[in-house]
Amino acid sequence: MxxxxxxxxxxxxxxxxxxxxxxxxxxxxxxxxxxxxxxxxxxxxxxxxxxxxxxxxxxxxxxxxxxxxxxxxxxxxxxxxxxxxxxxxxxxxxxxxxxxxxxxxxxxxxxxxxxxxxxxxxxxxxxxxLNLIGVIDSFEVTGEYSIVETEIPKEYDGLSLEEIGLKRKYNIIVLTTIKITQEKNSIGSVKNVTQVQEVASAKTILYYGDIMVLYGNNRDIKNLLMAHEKNLSS
The missing domain is CATH 3.40.50.720 (NAD(P)-binding Rossmann-like Domain)
Known part of the structure; x- marks a missing residue:
């Protein structure tokens, strides 16, 4: 970069x-x-x-x-x-x-x-x-594990966590999701407003454009984000 x-x-x-x-x-x-x-x-x-x-x-x-x-x-x-x-x-x-x-x-x-x-x-x-494409926010839990916010990609839209299988495919846990809405600020400019949803379960449905909060090994998270980037470019 x-x-x-x-x-x-x-x-x-x-x-x-x-x-x-x-x-x-x-x-x-x-x-x-x-x-x-x-x-x-x-x-x-x-x-x-x-x-x-x-x-x-x-x-x-x-x-x-x-x-x-x-x-x-x-x-x-x-x-x-x-x-x-x-x-x-x-x-x-x-x-x-x-x-x-x-x-x-x-x-x-x-x-x-x-x-x-x-x-x-x-x-x-x-x-x-900034060094990980697709990351909105993150913090390190230990030297190897992090919690990361990333946008939900289009291929996940309308699917449940059970159907997507992130734990099975990437050994990553989705802790929760964040709904994105828009409202006007004090001078009339539109800004994004975030609303944290409940703790995620296998039945949680993901929606394109919202945010999912991931927990896992830094290596596994990077593999997932690289797969998302590859899907975008293909």
């Missing part, structure tokens, strides 16, 4: 380094030269430029990048401007950082794919999440 991370403060630098250590190509961007110098030997590339300047941003390989993350935290205006530019450049997947409820509302209105709250979430958790 190829990432561009804009803003190399504590969170952005840590996330950049962890994603790079996982074998990804990571380009770090910051207008502070000392931050660029501090990380240049730990990631693929580190670039000193102003991410709010459209002519400067145009020099980045945005079309070839899988995910762009705007991690600027201390300057909310620069965060919004850089995010707006990335949206204008039509990057494949855009994730931005919010440090206040109002900022989050603005980012939601702009149609940002995902919003990071680094004061609540660690860079390590986001690195693991």
């Amino acid at each position: 190829k990432y561009i991370i804009i803003g190399l403060g504590n969170f952005g630098a840590s996330l950049s380094q962890k994603l790079s250590e996982m074998g990804n190509e990571v380009i770090g961007v910051d207008n502070n030269m000392s931050r660029v110098e501090n990380i240049k030997d730990k990631i693929t590339h580190a670039v000193n430029l102003d991410a709010t300047d459209i002519s400067a941003v145009g020099k980045l390989p945005l079309k070839d990048t899988d995910i762009v993350i705007v991690g600027i935290g201390e300057d909310k205006g620069a965060n919004i401007m850089a995010t707006a530019l990335m949206k204008q450049m039509r990057v494949k997947r855009l994730i931005s950082r919010a440090v206040s409820p109002l900022q989050e509302t603005v980012l939601e209105a702009m149609g940002v794919d995902e919003i990071i709250h680094p004061e609540e979430e660690t860079a390590e958790r986001w690195a693991k999440k």
